[in-house]
Amino acid sequence: MNPPARLPRPVVRAATSASPAPAADAPLKIDVEHLSFFYGEKRALEDISIKIQANMVTAFIGPSGCGKSTFLRTLNRMNDIIPGARVEGRVCVDGHDIYGPGVDVVAMRRKVGMVFQKSNPFPKSIFENAAYGIRINRMASGKSELAGRVEESLKQAALWDEVKDRLHESALALSGGQQQRLCIARALAVKPDILLMDEPASALDPIATQRIEELIYQLKTNFTIVIVTHNMQQAARVSDFTAFFWLGRLVEYERTDKMFTNPTEKLTEDYLTGRFG
């Protein structure tokens, strides 16, 4: 178990502006163009354009209320259930606009999984939690296949060894960190391409946080990960790219090592050095 701080930095070509061009060697996964978001009359996000690369960890940072969570939730249309919410602009996942006409939102959410700030296991057994997405999407044809898939996802989320002897106990009996990893396993079980994580470790203690961060590092081989965090050290540890949001706008989007050592924007520098926020 390497502490994430010592993990090797990925080599990506430096981006130069506040809206950097994608690195040439990584395929584009999510392409957001001129996205604005409204809660009723209030504009929460203003003209955001960002290109997120496949198999990378992209972190969204910024002060509370800057719109980073709202933006994350526009990436799998989780805001649809909020009355009065409205979106302008385009969000293309693998080249298809998820806000376009005739989009199957339910199928899209299966591809773009989400882990929430507060762990939200269903009041069911550990097994049933991990099996939920597989069942509702009819992804397993029999009991043994279902069990195999559950085991696989629990292993991917580094939870299997801790729960394999009590799969049929309540998920609510797990510790906070285990519950969050179960939620990650649950999301992974439906085999998404993208995993959106909304401050997944903010309610956890440092050891549980470290486990989640290690997990993120392992998962990016197979998944594209977008993580919202209010913890700048965490962004620096786990992400390849960082986007800094402020007052509903994307201020700077940059390779993480560059942003944390030599930010382009004065506002980013002020935030990173703790002058506000």
Add this chain to the structure above:
Amino acid sequence: MKARRTPPARKVLSALFVAACGLAVIAALIPLAFVLFFVISQGVQSLNLDFFLNNPRPVGEVGGGMANAIVGTLILTGLAAALAVPIGILSGVYLSEYRGSRFASTVRFAADTLNGVPSIVIGVFAYAVVVLPLGHFSTLAGGFALGIMMIPIIARTTEELLLLVPNALREGALALGATRARAVFSVIVPAALPGIITGVVLALARIAGETAPLLFTSFNNGFFSTSLTQPISSITVQVFTYAISPYEDWHRQAWAGALVLVTIVLLCSMAARIAAARVARIRGQ
């Protein structure tokens, strides 16, 4: 730093307030205690095995029981539940899922109004829509009247309980590719299930004690009957009939019937609590 002492006047005031609350609780419990005391002390005297096994005897013949009425009450409440539980729970789901819509607030207002309608009016309604077309009193009409009374209770209870389920559970299900209906019926309703069970049984307990809506729907029947299209006896109507009669023996039977009714309601409530606790324990809540 030394904390300032609480002034004695405030302590006295606080103690007085607590005492007032305690007195209010006792005042509320006294009638309950008296009701239970009378029902039990009077009822136990006339309660015996015959009471459960025999039907009423004609005037002047001593003995007899309420076997037909006990079975009748069970059938009537069963019918009412069969009608009201599905409709009530589904309406509750609608009310909580579409709580912002104008139709939902209309339905909510209508349910609250229906909840406050005197039960005799419900009886008149059932008389008009079931008894008159069929041409005679029937078990169906009684079950219908009781079911109509149960629907708004169950709908509103279900709605309140579903609203208590954290929104995070809904989001979690949707994020896994669940449709809205799937999220509701596979995650949200099960999460609220212990409360919904309790709510349903409390509604049952309430309508099991109704007399007025049965007087001209299921009427009464001196004989043992399980037919849905014939009049049927019920504990409440039987107690009413006996209680207003001039016969000493019938008065005793009325007390015994009251005791049986109270016991049935109590057992139902206990069963509901146990069931709800068991469901909750399986889930580790």
